[in-house]
Amino acid sequence: EAGVTQFPSHSVIEKGQTVTLRCDPISGHDNLYWYRRVMGKEIKFLLHFVKESKQDESGMPNNRFLAERTGGTYSTLKVQPAELEDSGVYFCASRLGRNSYEQYFGPGTRLTVT
Amino acid sequence: SQKIEQNSEALNIQEGKTATLTCNYTNYSPAYLQWYRQDPGRGPVFLLLIRENEKEKRKERLKVTFDTTLKQSLFHITASQPADSATYLCALPPRDGGYNKLIFGAGTRLAVHP
Numbered sequence: 001e002a003g004v005t006q007f008p009s010h011s012v013i014e015k016g017q018t019v020t021l022r023c024d025p026i027s028g029h030d031n032l033y034w035y036r037r038v039m040g041k042e043i044k045f046l047l048h049f050v051k052e053s054k055q056d057e058s059g060m061p062n063n064r065f066l067a068e069r070t071g072g073t074y075s076t077l078k079v080q081p082a083e084l085e086d087s088g089v090y091f092c093a094s095r096l097g098r099n100s101y102e103q104y105f106g107p108g109t110r111l112t113v114t
Numbered sequence: 115s116q117k118i119e120q121n122s123e124a125l126n127i128q129e130g131k132t133a134t135l136t137c138n139y140t141n142y143s144p145a146y147l148q149w150y151r152q153d154p155g156r157g158p159v160f161l162l163l164i165r166e167n168e169k170e171k172r173k174e175r176l177k178v179t180f181d182t183t184l185k186q187s188l189f190h191i192t193a194s195q196p197a198d199s200a201t202y203l204c205a206l207p208p209r210d211g212g213y214n215k216l217i218f219g220a221g222t223r224l225a226v227h228p
Contacts, residue, residue: 004157033215033216035218041220042118042218042219042220042221043158043203043218044218045215045216045217048214048215055214056214056215058215059215091157091158093157093158101146101148101163102148102160102163103158103160103216104160105150105157105158105159106157107155107156107157108155108156108157
């Protein structure tokens with residue numbers, strides 16, 4: 001069974017540019033989460049999809065961040081325009097369903113905004 | 115607000131000894147608690163989940179305890195090996211429960227020396 005994959009693994013962009021991160025969850029996992037770790041801090045929740053619907057986006061920092069999960073499969077997280085404080089590692093995780101709690105994480109995308 | 119505390123200092127132990135990591139939380143009583151392992155450049159990997167009505171959970175060389183009175187979980191690795199060297203993260207569901215986001219501690223780095 002393939003794990004959660006994320007693309008790209010690393011992105012370096014200038015302040016003001018746009019970046020789109022992609023996450024492919026484990027096939028059949030309805031739940032998809034985005035998390036972020038900024039330098040020296042703990043991993044923090046951004047948002048949660050159930051299939052194609054946003055269940056909880058309370059962790060999204062501001063309206064420069066837009067997440068989508070068209071068709072309930074892969075998800076994208078777009079940052080536009082990027083700011084310096086957006087630098088960090090963005091993790092995607094998926095979870096099977098209601099009676100399973102463990103989340104399977106991807107390797108993360110390291111975003112550097114210069 | 116909910117807060118999770120893990121020892122920020124690295125834990126250094128000799129191979130073969132038992133490593134014990136601590137997770138303390140405040141301000142609420144979670145229905146369960148999870149432990150994840152994270153290696154450099156990788157995403158967190160689920161290890162164990164313990165529910166509020168369970169005192170102890172074991173998996174191979176791993177043991178987790180959950181003291182809801184002390185609001186503390188202990189994570190033990192017996193007969194530790196250099197391959198156990200990693201950062202270990204404690205994670206809890208939010209106060210409003212459900213199957214949504216996880217709240218992570220900052221993690222404790224474990225180094226097992228030969």
